Amino acid sequence: MQGGLERATGEKMVLNFGPQHPATHGTLRIVLELDGESVLKATPHAGYLHTGFEKLGEHLDYNQYIVVTDRMNYLSPLSNNFGYVLAVEQLLGIEVTKRCQYIRILMAELSRLADHLLWLGTAALDLGAFSVFLYSFREREKLYSIFEKTTGARLTTSYTRVGGVLRDLYDGCEEDVRQFVSNFPKALKETHTLLTKNRIWMDRTKGVGAISADDAVSYGLTGPCLRATGVAHDIRKAEPYSSYDEVNFDVPVGTNGDAYDRYLVRMEEMIQSCGIVTQVLDNMPDGPVNVEDNKITMPNKSDAYGHIEGLIHHFKVVMDGHGVQPPKGDHYCATESPNGELGFYIVSDGSGTAYRIRIRPPSFLHFQALPHMLEGGMVSDTVAVLGSLNVIAGELDR
């Protein structure tokens, strides 16, 4: 077909894909140079959702900035909250309580599930599988109800605080989560039966958008996209942060690095996350959720209203120049977000506001590698490959 079209037209066509295309998942734009149906050149453009998050970081104090991290990967804000406060805490040199660590892992894994579920639904929808979208959103809704009850918000969770979390889990949280994880593998199996051996799904994703392990490392791919190429690297295993060294889980890897393997890796990761969630609930320690340092965390409301010391501590924590003040220095902290390595590089000058905050988003590097996966393929595969990468505009453009 390609040869026929070439003879027919003999010229290249430039197709502008996005930023307002339903399959671009937000404001992404790719300029495709086509020869008939095949992609000669793809040029991704970023920046449509640039909001200056890094600049804002130099003007907000350490706790205020948590609100901004919600808006980075808005499909799993709890993971961003976690990664950011972890960086600040490591810069401060404090360790949060065991219960807090477990709660954070619980929330991070649930948001990994929510993120992968949304990815699954939309990636399948892009290729025409509408029922998968409905099934995954049905499950995602249950998670969002848990998030809403825990944090008070579905999207802008802002759950973590430097030195702790906003509040402890609500009564009945454990039952809700246990009920979810006991039903979830069965629900995921439905999707497996719909997609995994589906002839159309396999034709559309197998061998599509493949990248070799060497290229993936060179392009800086991380997370499921890297593991699909066969590199068994997971920051939760390689550099266990929080209490990830106390839970058992497997790191699923693919072999071909194509869209189908990225799908399989994410599917297995969801099952692994369920396992982590169960272990966390089984071993959830008791105790306070905030570190007992009044210079870092807020006092209880009853203390703030009932005792002069509590009021002073409350006042000190929120006043500019009196709250969280990490020592002078810089620190890079990486966490395994659902999409891959989410890093925060913070330079502190010793004041209550960061001197510089740099966010290392996984999506930025994934989107960069897109031409490598598209060029030489068919134009219809663009949607399949883009969907398989799960590029989130919020963290891409920051």
Add this chain to the structure above:
Amino acid sequence: MSEENQVEEQPKPLVLEKLEANYADARLAQDASRGTVIIVIRKERAYAVLEYLKTDPELAYTFLVDVTAVDNSQMESELMQFDYARFMVVYQLYSYQGQCRLRVKVPVHENDLNIPSVTGLWKGANWLERETYDMFGINFEGHPDLRRILMPDDFEGHPLRKDYPLRGRGERERFNFDKQNA
């Protein structure tokens, strides 16, 4: 950033030992904080050192995690330490083999914003360097496509520099509607 503390505490990391043996002339300072080795190197030798770090079979820092910069113009202590170089280009490296991180910093003076590009070593460096150029105006020599990436092409200034105001620099006043429509 004192070398004395480093030596006393624990055996020297392999990367420091090897760099000392091979690139003693490139090093300006070194440090190890919170489990990460930090080295500050001379700009002229930056490419050679980074290439060595990537290709040496024992070190194998094959993953370029991040490239960014810090404008130190309001950080007097940093300025003084590195001969009043305004910018510090920061490379975060990771070795899958050794499972360790490394932070390489290169001071860049405001009157000479050129620094060799590492796009030839890591494909992923392309956009990271473009963003650093966009936000700080660092000129990566040998970069195949050094354009703005997050800001519009006709944007003036580099927003993450410390002298750039938070609320922008008068775009609204300068925006000429008649000219745009003409």
